[in-house]
Amino acid sequence: MTTPFTIEHIADHVGQRVTVKGWLYASTHKGKLLFLRLRDGTGIAQAVAYRPEVGDELFDELVHLGQESSLIVTGTVKANDRAPGVPGGYEIGIEAVQVLQNAVDYPIGPKEYGIEFLMDNRHLWLRSSKQWAILRIRATIKRAIIDFFDSHGFLNIDTPIITPSAAEGTSTLFEVGYFDEKAYLAQTGQLYNEANIMAFGKVYCFGPTFRAEKAKTRRHLAEFWMVEPEIAFCDLDDLIALEEEFVSYVVQTTLRERAAELALLERDVTVLQNITPPFPRISYDEAIERIHAIREATTDPQLKEFLAIEWGDDFGSPHETELTKQFDRPVFVYGYPTAVKAFYMEPWPGRPEVCKSVDLLAPEGYGEIIGGSERMSDPDVLLAAIRRHELPEANYQWYIDLRRYGSVPHSGFGLGLERTVAWICGIDHIRQTSPFPRTLKRLTP
Structure with a gap:
């Protein structure tokens, strides 16, 4: 019988057969071994498929899954100090997989992207x-x-x-x-x-x-x-x-x-x-004095310009930043x-x-x-x-x-x-x- 399971609590299920319902975050293929990083919303866990155990057909299907494919994975939880994840140190030995959708051409990969692209795809x-x-x-x-x-x-x-x-x-x-x-x-x-x-x-x-x-x-x-x-x-x-x-x-x-x-x-x-x-706790009066002292001591002309302030002015980001450094x-x-x-x-x-x-x-x-x-x-x-x-x-x-x-x-x-x-x-x-x-x-x- 399959135990109710979330990756967040994977440490509580070592030795148990579990089912993960989630998405493929990343995968690595090395010979007869396939390492899938699965996420289910509560955490990320490594799942391992061994070709002789899962069979050629399933193994080949898993190798060709795209990032963010949705799937249901069943297997046994094992402790492994080297296994990545959140939390790390555990992996799932894959026994069966149901692929709900093979996602194609997911637009956000492991490379660097500009912030506007990422925000457009928030x-x-x-x-x-x-x-x-x-x-x-x-x-x-x-x-x-x-x-x-x-x-x-x-x-x-x-x-x-x-x-x-x-x-x-x-x-x-x-x-x-x-x-x-x-x-x-x-x-x-x-x-x-x-x-x-x-x-x-x-x-x-x-x-x-x-x-x-x-x-x-x-x-x-x-x-x-x-x-x-x-x-x-x-x-x-x-x-x-x-x-x-x-x-x-x-x-x-x-x-x-x-x-x-x-x-x-x-x-x-x-x-x-x-x-x-x-x-x-410092008064505004003391804060102004501290900022004046910091401004007087700095040799950075740009910082000196940013820190210009008189009593009665509100603080800007540079003033607050320099104050909190103390x-x-x-x-x-x-x-x-x-x-x-x-x-x-x-x-x-x-x-x-x-x-x-x-x-x-x-x-x-x-x-x-x-x-x-x-x-x-x-x-x-x-x-x-x-x-x-x-x-x-x-x-x-x-x-x-x-x-x-x-x-x-x-x-x-x-x-x-x-x-x-x-x-x-x-x-x-x-x-x-x-x-x-x-x-x-x-x-x-």
Whole structure:
């Protein structure tokens, strides 16, 4: 009797007869031996056909199978330290094969391809081992995020994707038609979560968000997933403590559960093993001083140009990259200028030009993965900010109401899933962290 089987759990089936339903990833033919690398969605395993055992007819049929042919293979699992695979160290001795389709002229082979070709064929590129590993790691990170908040007393509440107004600035909105009204794709669920915490205390939303930034950098997508917790009776210090516990949990869970996939990506996990609390904390003021010192010390004229910055400017990628090189784990930068942050952030006591904001910058040049703040809790202060930003007051009356009826100090943050996946996987471009990324120049496939 055939045992239910997936390649992911091949180690549990040594000596057993199993059936693999999957696709041919690659093959090598050496005399009377044929080595097939099979993938079934959960892993990749080597299967070996020996001509005298399987017969000439089946052997010849298998030799002529094209890459990505679909087939059902039955055989016995054997331990073999030299056998490649994910996980490696095991192989299947082929006894029988049913070929469902012999795929011909699969367009992505082992040679090098340009990124535009691969993105045009994203629907097929997903099958390659590295893309497969990235998206399995993404799924684990996503589940770890949910597990963390569910186990810390947060309630998951869905927030609208279609909204009547901006939350993060009017210049990055995607406008959509909403019957006879103008509406937008949501930049964030935060404002709605501020209403939700007054009913539930601690909540989070986790879903797609949209930013119409005309950015071509390796850190930007037009559509991305973001988790946004919001907490009542929480100040900036409480928020920072939550963030470092949360990020550490996600990283350590991924290291534990996706070691094989990280190895396939050749990720240096020693950097990730360092991701434990506490994380260093520096003020925006100190960050500016550090950047000035780095700029003064460098002999690279291009870097010197990139690092030009004055107090009151927001950080760009070069600034964040150079800052994080000074630390062996993520670093918090807090107290940004009010002018470069969203309208709803609480002013710093005694310094109205600064707000109670905090960004978490990932090491190795991956930049901001979390942006958060303590929110304004005074209705008059919030109304003044809305007017200062020339936002339509009528659309924010409900938001101001939250401060009129039982207002409390409260805080929250947003973590971008794709940026976090890129950092943990150690990959260069964020587009590989999404199954079908949406960027400035790409809407298909």
